[in-house]
Amino acid sequence: MSKRNSLFQWNLDRLVVPPLAVAALICVAILLLVLAFLVYEASPVLVDGGWRVFLSDTGWYPLEGLFGLIPMLWASLVLMLGAVIIAAPIGLACAIFIKFYAPASLNKVFRLILSLLAGMPSVVLGLWGLTELVPLIAKWQPPGASLFAAILVLALMVLPTVALTSASALSAVREDLLAGAAALGIGRKAQVLGLVLPAARYGIWSGILLAMARAIGETMVVLMVAGNVVQYPHGLFEPVRALTANIALEMAYATDNHRAGLFASGLMLTLIVLVLAWAASRIVGRNQHG
Amino acid sequence: MMTPYESTFTLGEVTEAEPCCVPVPHLVVRDLSVAYAERHVLEKVSLDIYRGCITALIGPSGCGKTSFLASLNRLTDLIPTARVDGSILYEGQDILSQSVDTLGLRRSIGMIFQKPNPFPLSIRRNLELPLREHGHRNRRILDEKIERALTDVGLWEEVKDRLDSTALALSGGQQQRLCIARALVLDPDILLMDEPCSALDPISSSVVEELIIRLRSRYTVVIVTHNLAQAKRIANYAAFFWMKEQVGKLIEFGQCQRLFEAPIHGLTAAYVSGAKG
Amino acid sequence: MAERLFTSVIWLSTALVVAMLLWILGDLAYQGMPHLSLNFLLSEPMSAGRSGGIGPILVSTLLIIAVTLLSALPLGLAAAIWLAEFTNRGSAVGNGVRLCLDVLAGIPSIVFGLFGNAFFSIFLGLGFSILSGGLTLACMILPVFIRTCEIGVSSVNDAWRKGAAALGMTRSAAVWHILLPAASPAIVAGLILGIGRATAETAALIFTSGYVDRMPGSLLDSGRALAVHIYDLSMNVTGGDPAAHASALVLLVLIMLLNLLAQGLSDRWLQRRLSV
Numbered sequence: 001m002s003k004r005n006s007l008f009q010w011n012l013d014r015l016v017v018p019p020l021a022v023a024a025l026i027c028v029a030i031l032l033l034v035l036a037f038l039v040y041e042a043s044p045v046l047v048d049g050g051w052r053v054f055l056s057d058t059g060w061y062p063l064e065g066l067f068g069l070i071p072m073l074w075a076s077l078v079l080m081l082g083a084v085i086i087a088a089p090i091g092l093a094c095a096i097f098i099k100f101y102a103p104a105s106l107n108k109v110f111r112l113i114l115s116l117l118a119g120m121p122s123v124v125l126g127l128w129g130l131t132e133l134v135p136l137i138a139k140w141q142p143p144g145a146s147l148f149a150a151i152l153v154l155a156l157m158v159l160p161t162v163a164l165t166s167a168s169a170l171s172a173v174r175e176d177l178l179a180g181a182a183a184l185g186i187g188r189k190a191q192v193l194g195l196v197l198p199a200a201r202y203g204i205w206s207g208i209l210l211a212m213a214r215a216i217g218e219t220m221v222v223l224m225v226a227g228n229v230v231q232y233p234h235g236l237f238e239p240v241r242a243l244t245a246n247i248a249l250e251m252a253y254a255t256d257n258h259r260a261g262l263f264a265s266g267l268m269l270t271l272i273v274l275v276l277a278w279a280a281s282r283i284v285g286r287n288q289h290g
Numbered sequence: 291m292m293t294p295y296e297s298t299f300t301l302g303e304v305t306e307a308e309p310c311c312v313p314v315p316h317l318v319v320r321d322l323s324v325a326y327a328e329r330h331v332l333e334k335v336s337l338d339i340y341r342g343c344i345t346a347l348i349g350p351s352g353c354g355k356t357s358f359l360a361s362l363n364r365l366t367d368l369i370p371t372a373r374v375d376g377s378i379l380y381e382g383q384d385i386l387s388q389s390v391d392t393l394g395l396r397r398s399i400g401m402i403f404q405k406p407n408p409f410p411l412s413i414r415r416n417l418e419l420p421l422r423e424h425g426h427r428n429r430r431i432l433d434e435k436i437e438r439a440l441t442d443v444g445l446w447e448e449v450k451d452r453l454d455s456t457a458l459a460l461s462g463g464q465q466q467r468l469c470i471a472r473a474l475v476l477d478p479d480i481l482l483m484d485e486p487c488s489a490l491d492p493i494s495s496s497v498v499e500e501l502i503i504r505l506r507s508r509y510t511v512v513i514v515t516h517n518l519a520q521a522k523r524i525a526n527y528a529a530f531f532w533m534k535e536q537v538g539k540l541i542e543f544g545q546c547q548r549l550f551e552a553p554i555h556g557l558t559a560a561y562v563s564g565a566k567g
Numbered sequence: 568m569a570e571r572l573f574t575s576v577i578w579l580s581t582a583l584v585v586a587m588l589l590w591i592l593g594d595l596a597y598q599g600m601p602h603l604s605l606n607f608l609l610s611e612p613m614s615a616g617r618s619g620g621i622g623p624i625l626v627s628t629l630l631i632i633a634v635t636l637l638s639a640l641p642l643g644l645a646a647a648i649w650l651a652e653f654t655n656r657g658s659a660v661g662n663g664v665r666l667c668l669d670v671l672a673g674i675p676s677i678v679f680g681l682f683g684n685a686f687f688s689i690f691l692g693l694g695f696s697i698l699s700g701g702l703t704l705a706c707m708i709l710p711v712f713i714r715t716c717e718i719g720v721s722s723v724n725d726a727w728r729k730g731a732a733a734l735g736m737t738r739s740a741a742v743w744h745i746l747l748p749a750a751s752p753a754i755v756a757g758l759i760l761g762i763g764r765a766t767a768e769t770a771a772l773i774f775t776s777g778y779v780d781r782m783p784g785s786l787l788d789s790g791r792a793l794a795v796h797i798y799d800l801s802m803n804v805t806g807g808d809p810a811a812h813a814s815a816l817v818l819l820v821l822i823m824l825l826n827l828l829a830q831g832l833s834d835r836w837l838q839r840r841l842s843v
Contacts, residue, residue, distance in 0.1 A: 016739040017653050023645035024664050027713065030706050031667040034674065037685040093580035101577050110581065117588050119822065121767030123794045124815045127801050128591045131598070131808055156587055163584075189573035217675030219770035224802060244677045244770070251684070251774050263685075266678040277673040368732055370655045396735035403733075407726035409745050419744055420734040472734065 038270070042263035044256065054264065060230045062250070062258040069265055071232045075240035076269075078147065078233045079226070080216040083154035084162075088208050090155075091162030095204075096192055098163075099170040111167075118160035126224035129153035134225055141237040143227065148236045150226035157221060158211035165210065169203020170196060202283050209280035213273045219244040243269050316341040316480060316510045317362065322376035324357040326369065331357050334376070335540040337529055339480070344502065344511040346521040346546065349531030349561070354538025355514045358531075359482050361385075362512065363399040364392045380480075397424055400473030404485040406465035408457035408472070413449055416457050416468060417475050424476060439475040443467040443501055463494020467501065474509075481505065483513040487520065499524060518562060522550055530558045595819070599812030607813060612780050615804045616796065621814055623782035627697060627790025628766070628821070630783060631776055634701025635708065635765045636758075643709050644754065647716035652742055665714075672710035676770045679707045683775035695789040700776025704768055708761035715760065719753025720746055755833040762825045766818070769794040793818045 039046070045067065057068035094114065098107055129149060138144025173196050181191045197204070219242075227239020228249060241249075247262050254262055317339035324332040332354035339345050347355040357366070364385060366372040378385040385395060397420075409416050417436045426432055436453075440446040445467050449460070457468055466486060473481060483502070487495040503524050505511060515521050521528055528546040530553075531538055542549060542558045553559040606620055613619030646664070654661035683703030693699040723746050731741035747754075769792070777789035778799065791799070797814045800807035 012737045012739050017649070020645045020649035020653060023642050024649045026642060027646050027671070027709060028664055028667045030709070031671050033686060034671070034679075034682045034706070037682055037690070038678070041681070041685050090580045090583065093577050094584055097577050097581045101574065102581075110585070113585055113588055117584070119763050119767070120591070121769070121794055121815075121818060121822075123767070123769045123797050124595070124818065125591070127797055127811055127815055128594055130801055131812075132590070132594055159584065187570050189570045193573075213673065217677075219675070219677040220798060224798070244675060247677050247681065248770055248773060251681070263681055266675075266681045270674050270678050273675055274670060274673050277669070281669070363733060365729065365733060368729065393735040393737065396733055401733035403726065403729065405726060407724075407730040409727055409730065410749050411745070419740075420736060423734070423736045423740050469730070472730075476734065 038263055038267050042260050042267055044260040045264050046260075054268070060246070062254065062261055065257065067257075067261040067264075069243070069268070071230055072241055072243045072246055072265075073268070075147070075226075075233045076216050076242045076244070079150055079154060079222060079240070079242055080212050082147070082151035083158055083215040084208060084212050086151065086155035087159040087162050087211060091159045091207075091211075092166050092197075092204065094159070094163040095166035095170055098167045100188060100192060100196075111164075114160045114163050117156070118164065120157075122157060122218060122220040123224075125153055125157055126221045129221065129225040137237070143237075143239060145225055145227035145239055146237045147226065147233050147240050150222045150240070150242075153221050153225055154215050154218060157218065158214050161211045161214055162204075162207050165207025166200070166204045169200040169207065172203060173199045206280040206284045209276050209283070213276040213280070216276070217244065217269065217273050219248050223248050313338075313340045313343070315339065316380070317512075318377075318379040319362075320377050320379075322358065322361060322374070322378065324354060324361055324366065324375075325373045327371040330537045332538045335531075335538075337540060337543045339510060339512055340527060341510050342507045343526035344506050344513060344524055345527040345529060346525035347512065347514045347529050347531060348516075348518065348521050349538075349541075350533070351516070352538070353531035353533050355531050356484055357538070359401070359484055359512060359514055362480075362482055363396050363401055364390070365396075365401065367392065397476045398478050399480040399482060400476065400478040401482040402466070402469050402473060402484070402486045405489045406462060406469050408460070408465050408468050410456065410458055412454045413457045413460075413468065414453040417472055420472060420476055435475050439471040440468075442474055443471045444497070445471060461494065462490050463497055466490060466494070466498055470498075470501065478509065480510045480512065483511060485514050485516060488516065518550075518564075521546065530555075530561060532557050532561070595812055595815050598809060599814075599816040602809040602813035603816060608817065611782070612796075612810075615807070616780065616800050616810050617804060617806050618810070621793065621796060621810075621817065624780055624791050624793055624796045624814075625817070625821075627776070627783050628793040630697045630786065630790060631701045631704065631772070631792055632762065632765055632825070634698060634786065635704040636762070638702060639705040639709050639712060639761060640758065642705075643712040643757075644716055646709075647713045647720060648742055648747075650713070650717045651720040652738060652746070668710040668713055671706070672714075674707075676707060676768060679703055680771040680774050682706070683771060688775055693787065695775065695777030695779070696787045697776055697783055697790045698786045700772045700790070700792065701786075703771050703775045704765045707768070707771060708764050711764075712757045712761045715757030716750070716754050719750040719757070722753075723749045751833055755829055759826045759829050762829060763822055766822050766825065767794060768792075769798055773798075793821065 054067055054069040057066040059066055059068045060072060094110070098110060102110060129152070130145075133152060134144040134149050136144075137146065137149050177195055177199065178191060181195055186194075222242040223245040226242060226245065228241045228245055229239040230241045230246075231238070233240045243265050247266055250258070251262055315338040319338070320336045322332065322335045323330070335358060347358065349355055360366045361374050362378060362385070366374050374386055376386065380399070383390065409419065411419070414436060417439060418432055421432055421435060426435070437446060437450075440449065445464060448464065457465065460468060470481075470486075486502070487498050490498060499520060502511060502513065506526075513525070525546040527544065528549045529543040530541045530549065532541045533539075542553060542555045549558065550562050553562060608620060608625065609622045610620035611622055612624065650661055650664060680703065683699060683706070687693050687699040687702050688695060727745050727749070728741060731745060732738075772792050772795050776792060776795075778791055778795065779789035780791045780796065783790040793814055797811050797818065800811035800814065
C-alpha cells in the first residue's frame, strides 16, 4: 500500500539531491547574510536615536552627526518620477510600434536596438550624459549637471524596460479581440487606445513599476550627471544628490556613525525598491486571477 | 521467455485474435483504487492479466483506464497527490508495497505512451540510455541489443544507416515504433500501452497494430484503446470500464470474443454495440 | 486626422529612441576611436590613465568575471535544478526559496556593494580584491540566473520525464542526459544576461575590488574593472575623456564578445550531446 513518492528511492537520487538542496539553501543564506550585515552595520545609528534622526535632522552633515536624509530622499524620488514620466509614454509608444506598426523587417531590428540600449552599461550612459548632455544643458542653463540631465539619462536607461515589458503585455492580448474590432471598421488608433491598452494595462503598469525600481536604484548615472549637491530638488536645473550617489561618494572615507548612516540609507533604498517590486508582482498576479 | 526472433517483418494478413491455451495470471490485481487528492478516479478493480496475452482496457474517457495502467508500473508515484490502494501481485510480490524497487520494476514492465515521446537524442542514444542506466556497459552487447530491438519493431532496415541522427526526424509511426523498441531493449515481461495508435495516421497505426500482434505470446500486453474494432482485432481478453457514481469501475472482464458477442452486463452490451459511450 | 497624428507620434517616438542610441554610439566611436590602438589594449595606464593603456585593467576585468561565473554557474544551476525537478509544485520550501531569490533580485547594486564590503572585504578578510568583487557580483546575478534556468528546465517537455521514468531511469539520470541538454538554450540565455550585468557593473565593485590599476598578481590583489576605470577617468581625471571613451568602446565590444562566446560554446556542446 504505497503512497510515497518514489523519486528518492534509488541511491543515485539520494546522493544527488542533498547537494542540490544545499545549493538552494545557500541562496537563502545569502539573502539572510545581506540583511544581517546591512542591519548590523547600520545598527549604531538605528539603535541610538532610532531612524527618526533621518527625518528630523536639518541636513546631511555626517561629520557633525547630522543625518538628515530628506533632501536626498526627495531627490531620489523626483529623479525616479521624472525619469518614468518621460520613459513611460515613449516606451509605450515603442511597444505599440513593435506590435502594430512595424513592418516585419523593422520589427526585429528595433527589438535589437532596444536590447542594445537595455544592455548598455550605466557607466557608459553616464559618460555620454557627462560629456554630451551636460555641456549642452550648461549652454542653456548652467551648471548643466542637474536634476534635468539626470532625469533625461535615467529615462533613456529605463525606457527599454518599459518598452519590452509592455510589448510582452500587448502580445498577450487576445488576437480575436482585435479581429473583431477590425471587422467592425474600428481604426488602428482606436483599437490600440480603446481595446488593447486597457486589456494590457496590468502588464504595462508592472513594467512601469519595475522601471521605477530600476531608476531609484541606479547609482552611476546620477553620480555622474546630477551634480551631487545635497539640497532639496527645488529647481529643474539645480544639482541634486541621490541616496545612491551619496553612498558611492562617501563610503570611501566614512567611519563609525557616518558609515552606519550610509548603511542605513542603503536599507531604506532597499525597502523602497522592494515595495515597488512587490507592487509590480501583485498587479500582474491580480491580472492572472481576474 | 526467450524465443528466436523472426528476421523479416512483413505487413501480412491479420488473423483473428485467439484465446491463449493456458491462461496463467501474470499480474493479479485485487481491489485497486486510485485517487488524486480528494478526487477518486478508480474504485476496487479486480482482474487478472494473463501471461502472453493481450488484454484490452476499453471504455469511455475518464473511467480511470489510464490511471489503472499507470498503477501497474507505479508511474502514479510521479504525481504527488496520487493515492493507490489495493494490491497488485507480480511474481509473488505486491508491486504497491513500499519496499519494491520501482526502477527494476519498470525495467520488467515497460510503458508506451499515446503520443510518441522519443528523447531529443540520436536513435542510438535513445536505446542505449536505458540500457546503460540499467548497468549494461559492454559496447558489443549494447549494439546487439539495439539491433535486435530495432529489428523486432521492423525499424532496423529503415534506420540502420542513420543510427546517430536525431530520433525526432522520424515520422510519427517510426517514432512510436522506436518507443516500443526502447521498451523492448530492456527485455521486459509486460508491456503497458496507452492508446499507442491514436496519435498516428491510419497507415502507421496499422503497422504498429501489426507489431503489437506479433508481440503476443512473447510478451504480456495490456493496452488501453478507444478503438473497439482494434480491440476485437488484437486482444485476447478485454476489461470494460465505466463511470458509476462519479468514479471509474470495472464492469466486466473476460475473453474478448465473448465480451463482444455475448456480454453479460447490460452496459457492456450497450457500449460494444455502439449505443452508449 | 487623429489617426494620422497618432501614427506620427508612434513613429516619431521610435525614431527618437533610435536617434538617441545612434547619438550615443556615434559619440563613443567619434571620441573613442582615435584613442584606441593595440597598444592601448595591452599597455599599462600612465598618468592616471590619460595615456598608456588598459592592459592590467582588462586582465582584472576578466578575472573578476571569471570568479563571478565560476561561483554563480554551478551554484545557480544546482539550485535551479533542485527547484525545477526535485521540489513539488507549490511546496512551501520551494516557494520560500523563490521568494528569497525575488527579494535578492530587487536589491540595488550599490547596496550589494555595501554588503560585499562588509562581508567579503571586512568580515571574511578578503580586503579590496578581485575575489571580493567577483563573489559580490555572483551574489548579484544569482537570482535572475536561477529563475531563468529554473523556467528553462521545468518547461522542457514533460513527456520525456514520464518516458524516462517508465524506463526505470532515476530522476538525476533524466536530468543529466535529457533535460539539461534540452534546456541549455535557456540556460545559456540566462548566463548571457548574467555576464552582461556583471561586466557592466560599477557600483558594486567600487568598494569590493577597489581601484588599483596595476596588473593583479593574484585573486587577492585589488583590481580595477573596466567599468570602474571609465568612471574614474570621466569623474576624477581631468583630460581623461578620450581614454574614457576608448575604454567604453572596449567595454561594449567585450560584452558582445562574451555573449558570442557563450552562445558558440553552447551550440557546440548541444551538438555533441544530441548526436552522440
